[in-house]
Amino acid sequence: MGGMDCRENKEMRKHLITLDDLSKEQIISILEQGKAFKEILSRPIKKIPTLRGKTIGLLFFEPSTRTKLSFELAAKRMSADIVNFSASTSSLKKNESIKDTVMTLDAMKIDIYVVRHPSPGVPYIIADHIKGSVINAGDGAHSHPTQAILDLYTMWERFGSIKGLNVTIVGDVKYSRVVRSDISGLLKMGANITLCTPKTLLPRYVIDARVRHTFDMKKAVKDADVIMGLRMQKERQDSGIIPDEVEYNHFFGLKSHLLEHASKDVMIMHPGPINRGIEIDGEVADSKYSVINEQVTNGLATRMSIFYHFVEN
Amino acid sequence: MNNVEIKNAKVLIGGKFEKTAVYISDGRITFSKPKGKSDIIDATGALVLPSLFDIHTHLRCPGQEYKEDLDSVTKAAVHGGYTDISSMPNTSPPADNEALINYIKLEGAVFKRCRIHPFGTLTLGSKGERLSRMGLMKKAGAVGVTDDGKCISNGTIMMRAMEYADTHGLFIMDHAEDHDISANGVLNEGVVSEKLGLPGIPEIAETIVIKRDIEISRYLNIPMHITHVSTKRGAELILAAKKDGIKITFDVTPHHLAFTDEDCLSFDTNFKVNPPLRLDSDRTFLIDLIKKELIDAIGTDHAPHADFEKEYPFDRAPFGISSLDTAFCLLYATLTVENKIPLEKWIGLISSAPRKLLGLRPSELEEGQRANFFIFHPKNEWKVDRKTIYSKGKNTPLQGKKIKGEVLYTFNNGKMVYPF
Numbered sequence: 001m002g003g004m005d006c007r008e009n010k011e012m013r014k015h016l017i018t019l020d021d022l023s024k025e026q027i028i029s030i031l032e033q034g035k036a037f038k039e040i041l042s043r044p045i046k047k048i049p050t051l052r053g054k055t056i057g058l059l060f061f062e063p064s065t066r067t068k069l070s071f072e073l074a075a076k077r078m079s080a081d082i083v084n085f086s087a088s089t090s091s092l093k094k095n096e097s098i099k100d101t102v103m104t105l106d107a108m109k110i111d112i113y114v115v116r117h118p119s120p121g122v123p124y125i126i127a128d129h130i131k132g133s134v135i136n137a138g139d140g141a142h143s144h145p146t147q148a149i150l151d152l153y154t155m156w157e158r159f160g161s162i163k164g165l166n167v168t169i170v171g172d173v174k175y176s177r178v179v180r181s182d183i184s185g186l187l188k189m190g191a192n193i194t195l196c197t198p199k200t201l202l203p204r205y206v207i208d209a210r211v212r213h214t215f216d217m218k219k220a221v222k223d224a225d226v227i228m229g230l231r232m233q234k235e236r237q238d239s240g241i242i243p244d245e246v247e248y249n250h251f252f253g254l255k256s257h258l259l260e261h262a263s264k265d266v267m268i269m270h271p272g273p274i275n276r277g278i279e280i281d282g283e284v285a286d287s288k289y290s291v292i293n294e295q296v297t298n299g300l301a302t303r304m305s306i307f308y309h310f311v312e313n
Numbered sequence: 314m315n316n317v318e319i320k321n322a323k324v325l326i327g328g329k330f331e332k333t334a335v336y337i338s339d340g341r342i343t344f345s346k347p348k349g350k351s352d353i354i355d356a357t358g359a360l361v362l363p364s365l366f367d368i369h370t371h372l373r374c375p376g377q378e379y380k381e382d383l384d385s386v387t388k389a390a391v392h393g394g395y396t397d398i399s400s401m402p403n404t405s406p407p408a409d410n411e412a413l414i415n416y417i418k419l420e421g422a423v424f425k426r427c428r429i430h431p432f433g434t435l436t437l438g439s440k441g442e443r444l445s446r447m448g449l450m451k452k453a454g455a456v457g458v459t460d461d462g463k464c465i466s467n468g469t470i471m472m473r474a475m476e477y478a479d480t481h482g483l484f485i486m487d488h489a490e491d492h493d494i495s496a497n498g499v500l501n502e503g504v505v506s507e508k509l510g511l512p513g514i515p516e517i518a519e520t521i522v523i524k525r526d527i528e529i530s531r532y533l534n535i536p537m538h539i540t541h542v543s544t545k546r547g548a549e550l551i552l553a554a555k556k557d558g559i560k561i562t563f564d565v566t567p568h569h570l571a572f573t574d575e576d577c578l579s580f581d582t583n584f585k586v587n588p589p590l591r592l593d594s595d596r597t598f599l600i601d602l603i604k605k606e607l608i609d610a611i612g613t614d615h616a617p618h619a620d621f622e623k624e625y626p627f628d629r630a631p632f633g634i635s636s637l638d639t640a641f642c643l644l645y646a647t648l649t650v651e652n653k654i655p656l657e658k659w660i661g662l663i664s665s666a667p668r669k670l671l672g673l674r675p676s677e678l679e680e681g682q683r684a685n686f687f688i689f690h691p692k693n694e695w696k697v698d699r700k701t702i703y704s705k706g707k708n709t710p711l712q713g714k715k716i717k718g719e720v721l722y723t724f725n726n727g728k729m730v731y732p733f
């Protein structure tokens with residue numbers, strides 16, 4: 001009576017829903033191709049014809065500016081046609097069936113669906129009802145594989161290899177799809193992971209036995225090659241998960257004096273948007289160690305590479 | 314009316330299978346050939362079993378007939394071997410007064426398939442604030458009281474409700490859940506919920522209330538029944554309380570015996586149920602208790618929903634499994650086929666035990682008893698699909714799967730109620 005793991009047959013259908021859909025070799029291939037696209041992005045004429053005649057549907061069931069912009073620009077740079085479908089929260093409330101919405105869209109012969117939805121698992125529902133590929137742009141706290149790939153890319157580009165890197169992740173681990181995907185990718189590539197966050201923001205069940213955690217920022221950043229900050233949502237404070245921003249910043253904020261404990265050429269990352277003075281001090285965000293803006297460019301290059309890998313020829 | 318002769322079957326009599334013919338004459342069981350003509354059923358390879366009693370059925374009516382109505386639920390019941398079901402009062406409006414109890418009894422009887430034994434609420438509207446008219450509901454035919462689906466969080470109100478229910482000799486059932494702890498959880502809290510990024514329902518949401526209920530029951534010296542216990546720890550607490558002489562009983566569901574939270578990994582909302590499917594260690598512990606005959610009853614928690622509701626994403630779909638059609642077959646596959654527990658050792662948990670808990674007459678295969686039984690073929694295989702289950706709720710994890718063991722006939726008071 002055991003349940004089926006629905007990933008098994010999805011892999012064949014070229015969907016990117018979690019990082020489990022990719023082998024280590026496939027990840028490396030995406031990173032390498034990403035590098036080629038990044039080079040193109042630095043040229044005066046940034047458009048290439050790779051996706052000419054292909055249609056990409058951007059299905060955003062919750063508001064997003066940065067991720068959507070990144071996907072949209074990646075598609076435009078590759079000469080794809082773009083269909084935008086942004087369901088307002090009001091139509092979600094009317095309980096419009098996802099199946100019905102998607103079947104309508106599928107009649108328009110879309111090649112790749114980029115999906116963002118507040119509920120975990122929705123990309124699987126969509127994948128079941130369409131002929132094209134699904135790329136998950138974030139489903140609730142479940143998964144955000146393209147963010148993980150851009151993060152992996154940023155580390156890989158700098159350090160040449162991810163294996164053996166000491167990566168420290170600070171902040172809201174429990175409710176973060178970014179962390180779930182980053183951990184999955186980093187473990188696959190052989191990094192050492194340390195989490196630093198109060199117990200109320202740490203899953204009660206360890207994600208993987210190889211992941212360390214500490215409540216002490218000094219210990220957490222010791223010898224870190226990469227420190228990744230995560231956005232602290234205001235609602236965590238309102239729902240009694242942390243006392244307030246002042247106390248949070250005191251114990252878990254990324255401050256410049258902590259960096260002396262880290263590796264000499266430590267890299268500071270953050271998926272953005274940042275809350276200055278809460279999870280990260282302005283000084284750190286603007287320091288020479290910070291690659292936060294570089295991550296945005298890398299997001300564009302890697303999303304182009306993902307399109308390239310997931311479009312049917 | 315002709316007599317009925319069932320031949321070539323094995324019949325469960327007094328806890329043992331005997332190869333004997335069974336006759337129905339005048340609505341009653343007899344083992345010696347009655348006078349007059351008989352319609353003959355050749356039941357070669359099949360078993361004749363006492364009809365089943367479900368202590369926990371969500372009727373959905375009045376008010377939510379789009380999920381289930383009295384026609385479909387009574388069909389599902391007799392298809393599953395049940396001639397008696399106990400309805401939960403969380404209808405719309407909730408069954409918190411004698412008029413609604415009357416309605417369920419009268420309307421349910423129209424279809425002449427199975428009996429419905431309604432539960433009323435403990436509190437008005439199941440709001441956990443004011444007491445419902447428990448005395449008048451009992452007079453109208455309520456067999457027990459519960460705020461199932463919800464759980465009274467205020468200890469004082471729970472105690473008063475119990476004292477008042479006990480005044481009228483009503484059976485008290487509690488759905489043990491601390492709603493502040495389960496909060497917005499949608500499946501068991503554990504490795505699976507972390508992996509899926511879905512909010513979990515911790516074990517302690519159940520055990521903390523079981524512990525409280527044990528203390529209330531002990532303090533008031535009033536019996537209490539905890540329904541659908543899903544955790545090992547919860548069951549351990551109850552067993553320890555029983556040893557201390559506290560009058561506490563409990564039931565488990567077929568799905569908690571058959572499935573685990575890992576079944577949710579595919580985001581299949583047919584596995585979304587409350588209390589949630591737990592770990593395999595919980596599941597095997599509960600099965601072990603059945604082996605040791607330490608569980609008081611098995612109730613289905615039959616909770617039908619419309620297709621469109623179960624098509625919502627996992628976090629927004631309603632909780633519940635449609636169970637009556639398949640509960641016995643699932644139990645047979647899980648307990649007897651998979652875990653080698655002989656059928657005669659556990660069938661009482663869904664036939665005589667719940668009747669006894671509610672103070673109703675047992676229904677056994679004995680000479681002169683009312684003919685309430687069903688015929689089950691353990692080897693027949695059938696496919697569970699939209700057409701083969703009669704509940705309006707097609708939300709069963711078995712959907713699309715083949716299952717071994719089929720109910721062939723169900724008799725209620727001597728009348729063949731299945732096939733219809």
Ligand SMILES: [Zn+2]
Nearest residue numbers: 461462488541
């Ligand atoms: Zn319940």
